[in-house]
Every structure is written in C-alpha cells, then in structure tokens.
Amino acid sequence: MIKYKCEKCNNIECETSICPVCGERAYISSSEIYWCSECNIPNYEKTCACCGNEGNYIGTDIRPVFPEERLLIEVLLDKPFEFAEKSVWNTSGNNYYVNGKKIKFSIKDIIAKNGYKDVIKKIKDNSEKNKVYLEKFKEDEYISRFIESNKIRHNYIVNEASKYIKNISEKYSDDAMFVSFSGGKDSTVTSDLVMKSLGKENIIHIYGDTTLEYPTTGVYLERFRKEHSKTPMLIAKNKEQDFNELCKVIGPPSRMMRWCCTIFKTGAITRKIETTFKNKTNVLTFQGIRRNESTARSKYDRESNNSKISKQYAVSPIIDWTEFDIWLYILTNNIDFNDAYRLGFSRVGCWCCPNNSSWSEYLASIYMEEEYERFKNILIDFAKEIGKGDPEEYVSSGGWKARQGGNGLEYSENAVLEFKPCALIENTINFELTKNIEEDLYELFKPFGEINNVIGNSRLNEIYVLSRGTHEPLLKLTGRLGQKNLKVTVVNFKGPFKDMKTAEMLIKNQITKYQICIGCLACESHCKFNALKITDIGVGQKIKYKIDENKCVGCLECVKHFSGGCFMKKVLRTKIGEQKRWKAK
Ligand code: SF4
Ligand code: SF4
Numbered sequence: 001m002i003k004y005k006c007e008k009c010n011n012i013e014c015e016t017s018i019c020p021v022c023g024e025r026a027y028i029s030s031s032e033i034y035w036c037s038e039c040n041i042p043n044y045e046k047t048c049a050c051c052g053n054e055g056n057y058i059g060t061d062i063r064p065v066f067p068e069e070r071l072l073i074e075v076l077l078d079k080p081f082e083f084a085e086k087s088v089w090n091t092s093g094n095n096y097y098v099n100g101k102k103i104k105f106s107i108k109d110i111i112a113k114n115g116y117k118d119v120i121k122k123i124k125d126n127s128e129k130n131k132v133y134l135e136k137f138k139e140d141e142y143i144s145r146f147i148e149s150n151k152i153r154h155n156y157i158v159n160e161a162s163k164y165i166k167n168i169s170e171k172y173s174d175d176a177m178f179v180s181f182s183g184g185k186d187s188t189v190t191s192d193l194v195m196k197s198l199g200k201e202n203i204i205h206i207y208g209d210t211t212l213e214y215p216t217t218g219v220y221l222e223r224f225r226k227e228h229s230k231t232p233m234l235i236a237k238n239k240e241q242d243f244n245e246l247c248k249v250i251g252p253p254s255r256m257m258r259w260c261c262t263i264f265k266t267g268a269i270t271r272k273i274e275t276t277f278k279n280k281t282n283v284l285t286f287q288g289i290r291r292n293e294s295t296a297r298s299k300y301d302r303e304s305n306n307s308k309i310s311k312q313y314a315v316s317p318i319i320d321w322t323e324f325d326i327w328l329y330i331l332t333n334n335i336d337f338n339d340a341y342r343l344g345f346s347r348v349g350c351w352c353c354p355n356n357s358s359w360s361e362y363l364a365s366i367y368m369e370e371e372y373e374r375f376k377n378i379l380i381d382f383a384k385e386i387g388k389g390d391p392e393e394y395v396s397s398g399g400w401k402a403r404q405g406g407n408g409l410e411y412s413e414n415a416v417l418e419f420k421p422c423a424l425i426e427n428t429i430n431f432e433l434t435k436n437i438e439e440d441l442y443e444l445f446k447p448f449g450e451i452n453n454v455i456g457n458s459r460l461n462e463i464y465v466l467s468r469g470t471h472e473p474l475l476k477l478t479g480r481l482g483q484k485n486l487k488v489t490v491v492n493f494k495g496p497f498k499d500m501k502t503a504e505m506l507i508k509n510q511i512t513k514y515q516i517c518i519g520c521l522a523c524e525s526h527c528k529f530n531a532l533k534i535t536d537i538g539v540g541q542k543i544k545y546k547i548d549e550n551k552c553v554g555c556l557e558c559v560k561h562f563s564g565g566c567f568m569k570k571v572l573r574t575k576i577g578e579q580k581r582w583k584a585k
C-alpha cells in the first residue's frame with residue numbers, strides 16, 4: 001500500500017500524489033507490499049482479499065519471476081527445477097523470494113563464480129524440460145490468485161489513468177498526439193491504456209530504435225505490429241551513424257559521456273517528431289515514465305513542456321505506478337510484452353549501456369553472447385589504443401564506464417583550438433586550424449549574421465559577417481581556402497558581440513564545431529526554428545552542417561548551448577589539449 005502526505009498541509013494523508021486540499025505534489029510516506037502466506041502471493045493491501053488473512057511486509061515493490069529467469073537462478077545455485085512448482089518473486093536486485101521466503105543469492109558472488117559460457121550450456125541442457133513450465137505458467141495458480149486478490153488496486157489505478165488520459169486528450173485531434181514507445185513494459189502499458197481509454201487503435205506510436213536494442217525488443221515490436229495492425233508505428237532511427245564505428249573514433253560511451261543517447265535517441269526522435277507533426281503547433285505525447293524508476297525520476301512532473309521541442313506537451317499517465325502495478329496490469333489484461341523480462345532483465349533499453357547494472361551485463365553475456373563478445377573486443381581494442389597497461393582488466397572491471405574525456409584518442413586533437421591574439425591588428429585572433437578552410441566554415445558564422453563575400457578583398461579571401469538588420473559589418477574572416485591559417489577580426493562590437501570576451505567565446509565555439517563535428521545532431525535538436533540541418537553523416541562521408549539563413553533568427557542557442565560550442569567537446573577533451581590551450585593563451 002502506498003501512502004502519500006502533503007508537506008504544505010501539515011502532513012495530511014492523501015490518496016494520490018496530488019494533495020486534494022492545496023493541489024501541490026504530495027510525497028510518498030510509505031510504500032509496502034504484503035505477503036499472504038496462505039495464498040502464497042504478494043498483495044497491495046495488508047488484508048488478503050482472497051482469504052482474509054493478514055499479510056506480512058515483504059518489500060516496497062515486487063515483480064514476478066518468470067520460468068526462464070527462475071531456471072537461470074536455479075542453475076546458478078546448482079539446483080535446477082527446485083523452485084519450479086513454487087511462487088517466485090523478486091523485490092529488487094539480490095532479493096528473490098520463493099514461497100515468501102528470501103533465498104540466499106548474491107549477484108556479485110554468482111557473477112564471480114559462474115563463467116557465462118558454462119551457464120549458457122547448463123541453460124541449454126535444461127531448457128527442453130523447462131518448456132513444460134513455460135506452458136504451465138500461462139495458467140499459473142499463484143498468478144491467477146494474485147490477479148484476483150488485487151482486483152481493487154487494479155481497477156483503481158486503471159480508472160484513474162483512463163480518466164486522466166481522456167481529459168488531457170480532449171483538446172487534441174488524433175493526428176496531434178502520439179505514444180512514445182520503447183518496447184519496454186512501461187510504454188507497453190501506457191500504449192494499452194491510451195488506446196483502450198480513447199477507444200481507438202489509430203493512435204500514432206513512435207518507436208525510438210537506438211540500434212543497440214535487445215534482440216527480444218525487435219521481435220516484440222513485430223508481434224505488436226501484427227496484433228495492432230491499425231496502429232501506425234513510426235520508427236525513429238539514426239540510420240546514418242554506426243555505433244561500432246563511432247566507438248572507434250570517439251571512444252565508447254561512458255557514464256559521464258553518454259554520447260550515443262544524443263546521437264541515437266534524442267536526435268533521431270526529435271527529427272521524427274519534426275517531420276511527422278510539421279504542420280502542428282501543439283502535440284500531445286504519452287510517455288511511460290514512472291517516478292519510482294529512479295531518484296532522478298521521482299522529481300518528474302506528470303505533465304511537462306519539452307524543453308527542446310517547443311510544441312511538444314509530454315504527459316505520463318502512469319507516473320505513480322509501481323512495478324507491482326505494472327505487472328498487475330500486464331497479467332490481469334493478459335497483454336503481450338517484451339521477452340527480455342522473462343529472462344530476468346529488469347529494464348529494457350540498450351544492452352551495452354555503461355549505465356546498466358552488472359547483473360544486466362551478465363544476462364547480456366548469457367543471452368546475447370555474440371553481440372556481447374563483439375562489443376567486448378571493441379572495448380579491448382580501445383583500451384589498447386589509449387595505452388592501458390592491462391586492457392582485459394580495464395574492460396572487465398568496468399574502467400571504461402568511468403572514462404572522462406578523450407585522452408589517447410587521435411580524433412581528440414581536433415578538440416584543441418590553437419590560437420593567439422594578433423600582434424598587428426586590433427581585436428583580431430589568429431587560429432591555426434586542424435583542417436583546411438573550406439566554404440563549409442562560413443556556414444557556422446550564419447547565426448551571427450549575413451555572410452558577405454562581395455565587400456571584402458577577394459584576393460585575400462576576406463569574408464564579412466554583416467548585421468542582419470542594419471547590414472553593418474560585424475566580423476571579418478581572412479583565410480585562404482585550402483589553408484589552415486584563419487584570422488578573425490571583430491569589426492564592430494554590436495549585435496551578439498558585446499565585447500571582445502564574448503566575441504572570442506562565440507567565435508571559438510563555432511571554430512571548434514568546424515574541427516570536430518561528427519554530426520551528433522545535438523545542434524540540430526536545439527534549434528527551435530528548424531533552421532539547422534546536418535546531412536551526409538554516414539561513415540566516410542563529409543558531414544554537412546547547414547544553416548538556412550531565411551529561417552535562422554540568430555538566437556544563438558546552437559552556438560551557446562554546450563560549453564565550448566559542441567557536445568562532443570566534453571567527450572573529446574584531453575589533458576594535453578588543456579595544456580596546449582593554456583600555452584596558446
Ligand atoms: S547505450 Fe545508454 S547512453 Fe547509449 S544510447 Fe543507449 S541508453 Fe543512451
Ligand atoms: S557541432 Fe558538435 S554538437 Fe553540433 S552536431 Fe556537430 S558534433 Fe554535435
């Protein structure tokens with residue numbers, strides 16, 4: 001049972017996370033799941049609705065353990081089928097319960113003791129016999145009793161969410177809303193709730209395929225499409241970039257530098273939303289975000305305006321649901337879900353994410369041996385390239401996940417700007433670029449104003465940037481095409497260039513982009529005016545960074561959003577680079 005209290009109203013108890021008195025957010029004062037030892041099931045209420053017995057507290061949340069995961073646990077404990085006829089649940093991490101009793105299980109020890117190759121073999125040896133239990137589970141007596149006993153809770157959360165969905169969508173037409181679909185259990189439930197509450201199947205779904213998804217997710221997506229043939233399922237996928245190739249150039253992602261989220265998630269989804277709803281001014285997005293997923297998410301609002309896509313209004317109908325609620329819904333309504341949960345993955349996302357738990361990683365090694373080994377080899381090659389003494393150890397101990405900056409990577413050289421103030425001309429900086437000057441360079445100066453190649457001395461290849469309104473010259477760029485020396489003079493301290501310090505920062509940011517842009521799409525995602533497009537991204541192609549001067553309003557969001565001008569700057573920052581820059585000053 002979940003209890004809420006409102007801090008503002010003298011800690012009065014509330015039924016939901018919204019205080020009925022003041023309307024503010026109420027905090028969770030307790031979350032308890034009880035075990036009925038008579039029925040062998042977890043309950044939301046202390047008193048079991050099936051038998052009337054009083055249950056005992058078992059955890060703050062709970063999920064069912066399916067026969068596939070059950071067999072894995074048994075194999076790891078060297079007791080195949082010991083729990084096959086029993087009621088098996090997990091309250092979190094190490095905490096497995098069999099018939100309400102916690103079993104001794106330490107993920108850390110298990111991983112240390114059991115090499116994944118051995119485990120794969122043992123699971124194979126036992127999987128034929130396990131088929132009987134997979135079949136049986138469909139009519140499992142404990143699951144039926146769990147559903148029966150928690151009917152009131154189920155009906156309560158479903159009614160609440162349905163009412164919410166109906167109300168919020170009233171102002172939107174069908175073609176101005178979509179479900180953000182990841183193939184995980186939360187978005188599966190959200191999708192089902194939305195379509196049932198609105199009584200129609202033709203609600204657009206956008207699936208973000210990061211290219212790093214579990215294979216079970218693709219399989220589930222296909223099943224979903226077949227089952228919901230009237231539901232438009234649009235795929236947001238960055239087909240131009242290749243994760244493995246990028247890992248070689250800029251290093252694998254780490255906890256601090258999750259560049260793949262920008263490239264494969266945000267960038268791809270933003271583009272999809274822009275093209276799908278280009279004629280709409282307001283779009284409603286249903287998300288499957290739950291506060292109890294993580295501490296960071298506990299602070300989320302049920303409704304929010306997307307900071308990046310101004311027309312997107314995102315809502316989470318299941319924001320207050322627990323994992324217990326999610327499974328209660330899935331099992332009660334007998335809806336299909338991603339098989340990864342049957343295997344024991346508690347979250348479905350990218351299988352190689354540096355944020356994954358060691359247990360998820362272990363499961364990936366067992367269930368996706370080939371991909372796992374390929375990625376491991378990439379990590380080992382990377383460790384060798386950056387000169388790690390013991391590459392195997394660097395990878396197995398998870399050292400790569402803690403990586404910060406691009407030390408040892410050749411491409412990082414481009415993140416370093418070499419410049420000095422010009423000794424002869426006032427308000428001028430001389431740059432020594434890492435790549436030759438080409439026409440593309442001027443594109444990056446469009447946010448500051450109009451590019452003019454007429455008024456300058458063409459013999460010296462002088463290019464001016466003029467103020468948008470008054471056409472006064474603001475900047476002068478001097479540098480021959482095909483060469484690396486570039487002189488930038490601030491001609492007028494107007495518009496974006498308040499003073500030399502600001503001008504220097506803005507100019508450096510754009511030159512950094514010229515040197516290191518790998519087309520991560522972050523700049524494009526941050527332009528609210530649809531003026532910025534990045535094309536020709538694929539491996540071996542020359543990335544094109546294009547700004548449409550008719551659409552650009554000079555808001556400078558693309559210039560200033562990331563410190564140093566480019567999202568990749570942080571990823572590629574190096575110690576040597578810092579020293580070099582220092583010397584240049
Ligand atoms: S691997 Fe992790 S950081 Fe990379 S896209 Fe997936 S979730 Fe984001
Ligand atoms: S300039 Fe940097 S942040 Fe912008 S798209 Fe290129 S790599 Fe991404």
Ligand code: SF4
Pocket residue numbers: 447526527528529530531532547551552553554555556557558559
């Ligand atoms: S973010 Fe602003 S400055 Fe940059 S391209 Fe878009 S409109 Fe222009």
Ligand SMILES: [Zn+2]
Pocket residue numbers: 006007008009019020021022023024
């Ligand atoms: Zn209140």
Ligand SMILES: [Zn+2]
Pocket residue numbers: 036037038039040048049050051052053
């Ligand atoms: Zn009972």
